Amino acid sequence: MASVVGFGGPHFFALSSENKPRFQVQVRNLGNQDASVLSSDSVVVNGASVVGEKEGSRPLVDQGNGRLRHKLKEKERMEDDVLESLEPLWDDGYGTVTVKDYFDATEEMVKPDGGPPRWFSPLACNRPLKGSPILLFLPGLDGTGWGLILHHKALQKVFEVRCLHIPVNDRTPFEGLVKFVEETIRLEHASNPSKPIYLVGDSFGGCLSLAVAARNPTIDLVLILVNPATSIERSQLLPLFPILEAMPEELHITVPYLLSFVMGDPTKMAMVNIKSRLPPGLKFTQMSQNLTALLPCLSSLADIIPRDTLLWKLKLLRSAAAYANSRLHAVKAEVLMLASGKDNMIPSRDEAERLKSSLQNCTVRHFQDNGHTLLLEDGINLMTVIKRTLKFRRSRKHDCVSDFLPPSMTEFNYTFDEEVGLFRFAAGSVVFSTLEDGTVVRGLAGVPNEGPVLIVGYHNLMGLELFSLVEEFLREKKIMVRGLAHPELLSGDFDLVKLFGALPATARSLFKSLSSKSHVLLYPGGAREALHYKGEKYKLFWPDQPEFVRMAARFGATIVPFAAVGEDDIVELVLDYNDIKKIPVVGDYYTDANNDAIKLREETSGEVANQALFLPGVLPKLPGRYYYLFGKPIETKGREEILKDKDNANQLYLEIQSEIEQSIAYLIKKREEDPYRNLIDRTVYRALYSPLNEVPTFEP
Structure with a gap:
């Protein structure tokens, strides 16, 4: 069952459908507009009829004080339980809706109703999470408002989503649309001044978003621009515009078909609901079937954009681009720009760089294999992009703890099957943990399920141990382990660590994480261990003073020391920082980059303070195997007073360090007994007997 609630501007309407659309209608925010209930089956608003049915005995019309929100609905919402957070591996629904659903949804919406633009x-x-911000979707040339349909289920978990619908025969000028959207954001800002307002602008909607932001610099806006049409004057289709204007009506029916192939990639659209794990042959078969089902739907484009509407929209588009471009300097909003590499309508890739240099706060992400209709194509999950760029927030400033959204099942599968799937296969990781009685068992049974838990360990070369560690906690326990990372990782384009909850390595982050009873991953050796030099593998570089013991004791956190071994079975370090500094140009580059980088532990002495950031030179090996051992949990609850003493805290700190070193030595010795340490042996066993995570290993 699919359903819709609509509101805003001159009227509000609610739609719900089961198989073929049937509508339930509520009208609100009428102001001085006329509205009347015709019968139990229809409502007229300004002469526009919408077929529907009554919802029990509740009245369909509420001629209130003109506010956007319906009082009865608000009361119901306050009485409902509201989720504070999402569970790890939640269902984001991505792939359950396809482009065919887009055409089905627009079938009823494109019927002329004589009404104005509406939400x-x-x-x-x-309901979305407690305190969720509002997200307004501003559509492209189609104007239906359904361009976000593939992403509704995920977005509505954490946003109050509203979509702008511009009827087919509407001829509101661009300035009128700007004022319409502007009125909505001002009302929202007045009722929730501490919350950001998100504007997702697709193509033409991108121009509209920029125009509204330029006129409202004091409102906290987050713009997500998807191939914005600000570059329409540099469009490769510009010479065709006069031809379209002169084309006879009887030939116009072919135009939507042509535009559909120019604006988007049909194969990408057909791949949306096809699982990445399928064999290539089966993928091709399903894609062919989807394409066959999709192509007949293209005829409805002639209804979505008839000839007169297309000509009007092209004029509207050019005026929108001119309006937005002339006001870029006034945009103060936070901007995320999504640009397609195969946009055949406008030069989106180049436009992204131009806007980045013109706007004050603009982040760009490129999608090299997608076309203009990015939000309707495979390879783009808008909720994931927002999370990977740390753009989700519920107040004026992003909070790395309270605003974190755990990975969904879709994100989990894609990350560990596609992005790091090859490394995961090569590493063949095996995990052990220690029970309270000291027994070592395979799996994570020895690690407490309830936080706060502080997991403390040795950082392997380039953090190679992180992938399997995070995956195992999610797969076995559905627990999100949040690692403290160097701030440079969070300020750059390392989107994967952001998606999986990396926190800036600061005392404040550790404090907030433990206070929220999280599982936190801490490497006292930091970058010095992860980017160690030749001959330093499995050597700990820890500060002289305990940096975490007393913090853990303050919250009664359980400390779990762990060791990870396997970097020397995966890669060979051939160039360390000492080697790189000697290389002309490259050495100077890294020296300058480290001088400008965010500094940590400037007050610390010794090797741990020498945290030079660089990309080491490595050569891959025929992979061995990665091994993890989580030690016996150390309770600090009830020992707060003891651990306040610096000497007691330091003693526990040294004990943890010693246990990790002993665990490293244990794993290095025991891996010699593993009959499946070699990749070839593991691959054969896996093909014959069991999944990767069940391949046997040594007996602990």
């Missing part, structure tokens, strides 16, 4: 909200799931 609707698709009811794809339950």
Whole structure:
């Protein structure tokens, strides 16, 4: 069952559908507009009829004080339980809706109703998280507002989603649309001044978003621009515009078909609901079937954009681009720009760089294999992009703890099957943990399920141990382990660590994480261990003073020391920082980069303070295997007073360090007994008997 609630501007409407759309209608925010209930089956608003049915005995019309929100709905919402956070591996619904659903949804929406532009909200799931911000979707040339349909289920978990619908025969000028959207954001800002307002602008909607932001610099806006049409005057289709204007009506039916192939990639659209793990042959078969089902739907484009509407939209588009470009200097909003590499309508890739240099706070992400209709194509999950760029927040400033959204099942599968799948296969990781009685068992049974838990360990070369560690906690326990990372990782384009909850390595982050009862991953050796030099593998570089013991004791956290062994079975370090500094140009580059980098532990002495950031030169090996051992949990609850003493804290600190060193030595010795340490042996066993995570190893 799919359903929709719509509201805003001159009227509000609610739609719900089961198989073929049937509508439930509520009208609100009428102001001086006329509205009347015709019968139990229809409502007229300004002469526009919407077929529907009554919802129990509740009245369909509420002629209130003109506010956007319905009082009865607000009361119901306050009485409902509201989720504070999402569970790890939650269902984001991505892939359950396809482009065919887009055409089905627009079938009813494109019927002329004589009405003005309006907002609707698709009811794809339950209520969003407590304190969720509002997200307004501003559509492209189609104007239906359904261009976000593939992403509704995920977005509505954490946003109040509203979509702008511009009827087919509407001829509101660009300035009128700007004022319409502007009125909505001002009302929202007045009712929730501490929350950001998100504007997702697709193509034409990108121009509209920029125009609204330029006129409202004091409102906290986050713009997500998807191939914005600000570069329409440099479009490769510009010479065709006069031809379209002169084309006879009887030939126009072919135009939507041509535009559909120019604006988007049909194969990408057909791949949306196809699982990446399928064999290539089966993928091709399913894609062919999807394409066959999709192509007949293209005829409805002639209804979505008839000839007169297309000509009007092209003029509207050019005026929108001119309006937005002339006001870029006034945009103060936070901007995330998504640019397609194969956009055949406008030069989006080049435009992204131009806007980045013109706007004050702009982040760009490129999608090299996608076309203009990015949000309707495979390879783009908008909720994931927002999370990977740390753009989700519920207040004026992003909070790395309270604003974190754990990975969904879709993100988990994609990351560990596609992005790091090859490394995961090569590493064949095996995990051991220690029970309270000292027994070592395979798996994570020895690690407490309830936080706060502080996991402390040795950082392997380039953090190679991180992938399997995070995966195992999610797969076995559905626990999100949040690692403290160098701030440079979070300020750059290392989106994967952001998606999986990396926190800046500061005392404040550790304090907030432990206070929220999280599982936190800490490497006292930091970058000095992860970027160690030749001959330093499995050597700990820890500060002289305990940096975490008393913090853990303050919250009664359980400390779990762990060791990871396997970097020397995966890669060979051939160039360390001492080697790189001697290389002309490259050495100077890294020296300058480290001088400008964010500094940590400047007050610390010794080797741990020498945290030069660089990309080491490595050569791959025929992979061996990665091994993890989580030691016996150390309770600090009830020992707060003891651990306040510096000497007692230091003693525990040294004990943890010693246990990790002993665990490293244990794993290095025991891996010699593993009959499946070699990749070839593991691969054969896996093919014959069991999944990767069940391949046997040594007996602990």
